[in-house]
Amino acid sequence: MGGLRDVTAPFVVPGPSGVAVRDRLKHLTPQDEKVLRLVGAHLGSLASRDLKARCGDALEHSAGTWAARKRELTAESSSRWAGSITKATHDQWALARRGQTAHLHSLEAGVRTIRHRLSLPVGDKGTKHTPGGYRSAREWFSKTRRLHVLEDRLDKVRADRENGVVHVVRGGKRLLGTRHHLDAAQLTETQWRECWEAGRWFLQADGESGKRFGNETIRISPGGEVSIRLPAPLTELANAGHGRYVLAAKVRFAHRGQEWADRVEANRAVAYRIHYDVPRGRWYVTASWQIPPTKTVPLQAALAEGVIGVDTNADHLAAWRLDVHGNPIGRPRRFFYDLSGTTLHRDAQVRHALSRLLHWAKTCGVKAIAVEDLDFAAEKTREKHGRRRRFRRLISAMPTGRLRARLTSMADATGISIIAVDPAYTSKWGAQHWQKPMTAPRRKTTRHDAASIAIGRRAQGHPIRRRTAPPRAHQSDVHGHRTVQARPDTLGREEPRPRIPGPRTRSVPPDAARTRATRTSKTVRGVRSGQEWVQDSLLLTD
Template structure:
């Protein structure tokens, strides 16, 4: 089982329906902000006392309070998990800045001794680098204090819009009142209705029904909204399901939970329906081989492997995402993954991926001076590609495996590229596929440093050899080229000698 979310837009809403949704969002937002201020912001866990008190204060039901609590708890837990990454990134930046400060200090001492004309420029850089280092240490200290106290800071309405009040003209506001109106509207723009499989139609507060060939949402309003607006306790909203209609029907039929989230944007109201989707029946056959996928910044290198570990087909699927908007990237990724899934569905083989983590690489972007590399890593939607691949394979019954990515590029380049006529990326894809079958990755016998591994190296892992190759690729390539030339010359000399001896034998008999 996995969660899947589908979205649609509410069209042709009446004035009463729009008022009901806006009032619901305002009550929901105010209760959420108040609950955060009284509990999570102070490091306090909400209790049953908070629940009963909030029900009376804001005129909401128990299920509506639970929706507020679960949504807020998810935001808080997300912030806490991200804070761990922020702390690691801050420590890495401080370490890099300290190295830069020491290097600038050495350069400044050398310039002062030699009287170089660049000493003032170096002193200027050192001064600002020290200021930057002090700021980084202060930020790290704040993160560590918050981590120890288990408190979080959460801005309802986005920090960007909050800081816009200090630069009204630059952000297109005539006065502070105009900004405050936008600020309040943005804060009161969404609410959620929590679903449960124990409730009818998967949700007590909002039920989806099919009446006269039309989908209708029956939304239960909070008691406070009913009192303020004078509306009936339920508002009926016509809705279309252009995506995921079959999956939603199956969920309603089996009595699964459906959670709704209503969001207002510049075009109106949107609805997000979250359901649990059952995996399709497994169709891939592991004994037939595997499909290795090497995900790169501009394309997917795909290699189909037979059951003996040999490549029988290769594909290049373009997935260029640099310079594109979010929607354009998703369209490109969707098209690429569709081609990949079609290959796996046709061959009935599982897909094998690398278990890579780009968090560390993206944290070190500023330390790397290669702008092309930084731009490539920033635009590399690796996690999104993995997410879409796994979701599509779940729908089609295709198994997806994750393998260790260690030295796949080196092994593919130096062991399989020449043997099978593969370029580096397809070679890495072949290694990824072979690794899912636990095939040996010993180097070619003619490429080893000795005729056979010495007894003292018998207990070493084979990756120790490829680690040496990865650390000194230029020296290794030079060594291989020399060995290749020596083998070719030896073969040619052996052929010539055999020809000469054969000719001499014939002449002697003659």
């Protein structure tokens, strides 16, 4: 057991700190779409210029430079538009900085692995935790060349990191690369250009408490009327007072609509974002606001009604319900999803699978769902797994971050707690101790189903190992306890089963235990049947 790593304790995942709802802008007039396109393009050019200035400041950024950039943007838009642009710029720069750090760690892990394997003899066998040498001299030589490439990349990324240089593309690097592969993306140049321009528009405004309806820039009334404060160069397009343009569309948020209406009527801050979906040809508006963090339920209170253990896989969720003692109840459930296709399709598949999982949990009356706290950031490197391309594709396709965020947000609305457990050895030990015992003639238990049991038991504090029945020399418990489940805090749970007086078979009458001590046998060894046996009186002497 010395080679096993320590397993961290399970914990209840805190609830979400914000809410976002979306609705479609229907029945827009051609003039409405023209105004939205002009405003988005104008503010998008300002956002691109501001992002360039922020990247140029690098580590020399300060409150003074931020204020100077905001003053320059205010003259061409408005004070609130300038504030939203500069805040979005800083968020994008910080995101690029975090991505740069993750890329740096990935390169360091790759260089470290290649150097270790190159130092070993060719064909040297590795261990379970440490890779061995390369298989052939040809592979060894190719890896020496790759090592030089990775070291060169690592030096550049380190230099950028030290100088505060980040590489950001407004509109997305993936969409930019699609320009060179239009046939594979099944797009024409005109379609790509429309997607590129729409991706670089800027139509989002932060909320402000105390102002009318919680937002002075993009305002939506409780009745659903949408109005936009036009930038200074486009004020001649206004159709309402104070340089505002009112859209013909009416907004009605179906999800959390009452909560949104309460905030708007109380003039509490609500942020809005308007964007255009090019493939569908539709306009959408997204409203978001902060909510106070939900008070975390104690772990024991969440597990009072049992738990559902969930094993996350590339194409489905394997779930099994466990009672308070860690025993599987009923049959395993699997919730499938398809992660091929567009981003919207993948997101919808994940959302539908989680909806079915939460609905089943509510039906069972369980108040907790246990999931693995997965993070494959250090496991996706090409150098760690070498030729195991299928395994690398498998872990890369698992939407761990999206599932965790979605499940936490959706479970908070249903009152179900999410418990995160350490993923160490759950699949291995689950298959070792639970796959075969839970397999029945009409039920095939997979390795993922057994892992879900292990996850649920770890959340409850039970050991994953089953209690196996000892070899039985006779009917007593001379070889230890029998197969039974008990809570870890149950006194005497490791002791033999207590002796219960009375008969052990069902053929004895119910009152046999009461009359057993008073009954006498009618037969005795060496005495003919029917002959009464009488005990002689004892001789009492002084």
